[in-house]
Amino acid sequence: MNEIAIANAVMVVLSASxxxxxxxxxxxGIIRFVSEIGSRVATTGPSAVRLADVxxxxxxxxxxxxxxxxxxxLKEIxxxxxxxxASDGSRDATVTIARAAGCRALDIQPNGGKAKAIDRAIRHYRLCDRYKAVLIQDADSEIDRHYFRHAxxxxxxxxxAAVAGHVLSRWREHRWLSLDMIxxxxRTxxxxxxxxxxxxxxxxxxTNVSYIAPGFASIYRTSALRLIDITAPGLVIEDFNMTFxxxxxxxxxxAYSPRARCSSEDPFSLNDYRKQVQRWYLGFWQTVRRHGVWPGRFWLSLGGLLAELIVISxxxxxxxxxxxxxxxxGIETPAVSLGAMAVHLVSPLGLLALFFAVDYALTLVVAVIECRPSLLVYGMAFPFIRLLDAALFLRALFKSFSAKSDGRWISPERYPAVVRDGRET
Structure with a gap:
């Protein structure tokens, strides 16, 4: 079998995996969508959870x-x-801003971590007794005005028990390509x-095998929230653990609706991106280790995904x-040819080209769906970010065996809004 045939066989196997x-x-998802067409009938009875219950x-x-x-x-809706x-050890005007806006603000000192701040606010204000649902939202997120209508x-x-929000990357309008938008x-x-x-x-x-209700904007029924160990020790983040x-x-x-949307701010620098992604991955692996494996379709789904992610990384x-x-x-790479059921040596350059081509094809599809042609330019850098993600994912796996966290956090750098031509960017 010639080298091209072998490379083609390897490409097919890799593409499938x-x-x-x-x-x-x-x-x-397609089956779900088709099955639910026409099944949404407007109800005239009282809703289980109204806006006043949140x-x-x-x-x-x-x-x-x-x-x-x-x-x-939020105040618009x-x-x-x-x-x-829940101001967790803030040293700036966080508490003052919240109270000036008419919100309740709990000034927690010293800094104890995000999970503890959430739990402290829920207990201090007796939210599980007073409300039917609690939306947990990050301070750098902006909720869509139709969020509650769909959630x-x-x-x-x-x-x-919970509704996972649909996250949108906050896309700042800009005329020229900008490094801080990569x-x-x-993320888009x-x-x-x-x-x-x-x-x-x-x-x-x-199916019901969701492994994450993102902490940026997800709602929990309070009857379920009472039974969730929000402050489980040793975890760097809380949302994976709450979902598990x-x-x-x-x-x-x-549950999840793609119309229950909320935009979230993404890192502006490589260092902030690296720290955020490492934190997410470490929190994920810590959660997996904390809960372990249990029989059922949840782990059947998650286990398959984990195996694939490790192989891909x-x-x-x-x-x-x-x-x-x-x-x-000139040393070639061993590759298995399914046709000949044998191992052959091939050039890795073809596989590397395939990796870039498949990655860019994904960018092309999303650019069309999102109507953002600038993604086609930014997309040339995406394979390198994927390599960073892969390294951080595997590093977090090994780090999860030893790393413990008290949950304390440091917010990334925020860029204040700038008004140009009467529009906020």
């Missing part, structure tokens, strides 16, 4: 720059008296793929090294 979970959950908890640590926009967006800011009806199903562009693609390919199918009532608690304790379903990181080694020494 890279896309097995995406293909499967996209198929489930409290909003905003954990914040030195968020004087981001908090005003967060609160302003919910009274300020239902907004509770609250999901609680009419008594089996729903990560927002990358990432969020579109993850939520369309995974969250929609995984949150269907017949729902699944492990069988508290109900994690190792493959992605090995390719550049194999290519450099090949160019320097």
């Amino acid at each position: 890279l896309g097995v979970n995406i293909i499967f959950w996209c198929t489930v 409290a909003v908890v905003i954990p914040a640590h030195n968020e004087a720059v981001a908090l005003p926009k967060c609160i302003a967006a 919910i009274p300020a008296r239902q907004i509770y800011v 609250l009806p999901l609680f009419d199903d008594p089996g729903v 990560f927002a562009a990358y 693609r990432l969020y579109r793929i993850l939520q369309t390919a995974f969250q929609y199918g995984q949150s269907w009532k017949w 608690e729902v699944q492990r304790k069988r508290l109900g379903r994690v 190792l493959f992605a990181l090995a390719l550049p090294f194999a290519a450099v080694l090949y160019l320097a020494t």
Whole structure:
């Protein structure tokens, strides 16, 4: 078998392995969408959870720059008296801003961490006694004015314990390409793929295997919230753990609507991006280790995804090294040919080209869907960010065996809004 045939066989195998979970959950999502067409009938009876039944908890640590926009967006759809800011050891004007806006603000000193701040506010204000649901929202997020209209009806199903929000990367309008927008562009693609390919199918009532209700803006039914260990020790973040608690304790379903939207601010610098992603991955692996494996479809789904992510990460990181080694020494890469059922040596350059081509194809699809042609330019840097993600993902796996956290956090750098031509950017 010649080298081209072998490379083609390897490309087919790699393409299939890279896309097995995406293909499967996209198929489930399509089935869900088709099955639900025409099934949404307007109800005239009382809703299980009304707007007056919802409290909003905003954990914040030195968020004087981001908090005003967060609160302003919320106040357009919910009274300020239902907004509770848990200021976790803030040294800036976070508390003053919250109280001036008419919100309740708990000044927690010293800094104890995001999870503890959320739990402290819920207990201090007795939110589980006074409300039927609690929205936990990050201070750098801006909620869509239709969020509750699409999220609250999901609680009419008594089996729903939480509603995961649909995250949008905050896209600042700009005329020229900007280095500080690379990560927002990358997240635009990432969020579109993850939520369309995974969250929609995984949150269907017949699957119910969602592993994350993102902490940026998700709602919990208070009857379930009472039973969730928000402040589990040793974890760097809380949202993975809270979702695993729902699944492990069988508290109900994690529902999701792509119309319950909220925009979130992404890092502006490589250092902030690295620290944020490392924090997310470490928190994820810590949660996996804390809860362990239990029988059921949740772990059947999650286990398959983890195996695929590990393989993809190792493959992605090995390719550049194999290519450099090949160019320097001529040493080829072992590859399995399914047709001949044999191992052959091939040039890794073709596989590296495939990696870039597949990655850019994803960018092209999302650029069309999102109507953002600038993604086609930013997308040339995405493979390198994926390599960083792969390294951080594997590093977090090993670090999770030893790293412990008290949950304390440091907010990334925030860029204040600038008004140009009467428009805020």
